[in-house]
Amino acid sequence: MQRGIGRAKGGAAAAVVALGLLILLWGTGEGRGLVRPPQGDAELPGPGEVPTLSPPPDVAAVTTSASEGDGMPAIDWGQVAIALFLILVLGIVLKWLLSRDWEQDHTELDDEPVGDRELLLEATGEAARARVLAEGDPRNAVVACWVALEDAAERGGMLRDPAETSAEFTRRVLTTWSVDEPTLDELAALYREARFSRREITPDHRDRAVAAMESVHDQLRHAREVG
Template identity: 40%
Template sequence: MSRRGLQTAILGGAVVMAALVVAALGQPVPLLSGPAEVQTIPPLPTVTSPQPSATTPLPTATSTATPFDPSPVLIVLVQVILVLAALAVVLALAQLLRSLLRRRPHLELHEEPDFAIPLVPSELLEAARERLQDLESGEPRNAIVAAWLGLETSAAATGLPRLAAETSTDYTERVVGVWPVDSERLGDLAALYREARFSVHELGETHRDRAINDLRVLIADLEQVATRQAAERAPHPVEPAIPRGTRREGA
């Protein structure tokens, strides 16, 4: 889910939760209402004629209905159901946010036949080393965000294009994951960045220590890859050709 989709889901859940809480804490209202009370009009007086009448007016039947009055037990039961529904919405949103912050990186393997693993850019290593120093001081949240943004800025130096559906964080995860680095450390550092960027709770020294350890492992892995790539690119000394029939010394 993208950042905009996450914000929309959280906003919608918050609106639903607020409506449920307001409904649960409001004044109880009757769930059903009975028919309005019928007002009867007394019959008009009968005018008698001089001649005797054989008919006698019948009395008019009146009916009254009492409104429905819910019992206090029913009102409390409805309020409890609404509160439980609000709690379920809160738990679902918290679980969704936690799963998004803790998700592992989805790395593209680049199995194309013509794909060649790029060289580790010096800008990427330099930025990672600088961010490692910044992580050791300052407020943990800001330091973690700055550390990951440093990787995002220097990841473009590899020359790998960014996919249309990728966020900047996904692109950085994919680029760094091209090399044989510790994927768990990479995923944990990305999760720490999302937690520091989008959460509202406090981040302490435990989060800082995790970020420092993750970045140290990634730097060590990238340095090993860069050293191996430099050794492979270094020109190998060419042994001079020995004329045919000439024997080597000691042979």
């Protein structure tokens, strides 16, 4: 996930550098293109006028006129050189930015903690389940089961993506410790129903949530023993 963010940063850096290139190229030309059209207005004969034919030009005069660039597009080689230099510099900067982003993402992936499993074991242990069962209202008990997992996941030290919700982050932490998806799906569904719906939450809902909580605890303990 962190690598995907790095690629997004690299793409944004590329877009910024490309935009900077366009602005700098435009600025060096002061609003003009690199190739300028010939200057001056040509006079066209009026209605009924017969254009006067001039004698054939002397070859030497034609050669001299062409060499002077009279009537030909003029290329500003100074601006061409500046543009090429800017392209080279911005290409180097872009390559450095992309390389720097990749190295940072690689480091984050290697150093990212996976969370504190002991906190999760404590949050789903026998004492925690007893506190849930002691809740007078089944709705509050079901909500407490999931909130206990969220709190333990947040305190575990695992890096959270800004785009993740608290529930998504909790699921990712637990699956990192080999907790299966069906157990999490059931507990999360019970939590959403108790928290956001107006349906009656019965002791049966509470017992199912506590059973899912116990299953999470057993899976965490098994992963610790085999790991």
